[in-house]
Amino acid sequence: MNFVVILGDKHEAYVRLTLNQHYRSVKEKRTGIARPSRDGAVTFTEGFNFKLAPSQVDITSLAFHVFQATSGYGRDKLIGKCVLGSYMFARGKALIQWNTAIANPMEQNQQWHVLCE
Template sequence: ISMRSLEERTLKFSLYDVDRHKKHNVIGHVLYHLRDLELAKDGRTIFKRDLEKEVNEVHSVVKVTMSHQNKPVKTKKTGVVKRSRDPAYNESFSFKLEADKLSTTSIAVVVMKYEPPPKADKLIGRVVLGSYMFARGKELEHWNEMTANQKEQIQQSHALTT
C-alpha cells in the first residue's frame, strides 16, 4: 500500500459479545486513523483508545441475483434492515435451474446501503458463488456443496469484497 493510500485509511476495531445462541452483538468500536501511525524501531506501536458506541447506523438490504452466462436471469431482494451496523437477514431464496446450466450459472449476493428513491443504493460488499468459471476458494466449495445436496439448505459465512 502506498504511503498516500495508507494516510487515507482508517482501521476499525469492533468488540462483540457472542451469546449462547452464537448471535454477535456489537459492544463498541475503536477507530484508528493510519495517518496517525508512528511505528517504533521494532515495527510495533501501542495505542490506547476508549471504546465508542456505534453512532453511524445504516439501513441495508441484500440483493441476490442469479446469472446465466453472466446475464442476470432473476433478482430477489430482502427487506430493509433499519438502524443496524451488523444486520441479520433471516430470509431464504430458491432459484429453479436446469442441471445442464449449473456450470454456466452464478449467484451474486450483494449487500447495499439502502437509500430511499430517487437516490441509488450504495454498495457495501458482495460475494459470488458459482462454478470454477465464477468462483474460487470458499465460494466455490459452497457452490459445490449446494449443487451436491440440492434438497438441503446449505449455510456458510463469506467475507464481502467491494
C-alpha cells in the same frame, strides 16, 4: 437463506440476489430492508428459491450485493458483494459452498464470506 452483515456505521441495508448465466442476469430477487441491532449487525433471514436445470450448473452463478438503503431520491450505496458459482465464476470457499449446495439441494448450507467491492 440467512445473512448477517456487520456494518461499522448503523445504517439500514438490504441484499439483492442475482442469478446469472454466462454473465447475464436471468432473475433478480431482493430482501426487505433490515435495521441494524445495537452492535451494528444487520441480519437477514429470508428464503429464496431458484430453479436450475442440471445442465446449467456450470454456466450459472449467484451474486449477493449488499446495499445501504438511502432515503429520498439518491441511489443506494453498494457496501459489497459476494459471488457463488461454478469454477468459471468463483474460487475458494465460494466454490466449495456452491458445489456442496448443488450436491445436496435439500440441505441447508451455511458459510461465512467476506464481501468485496
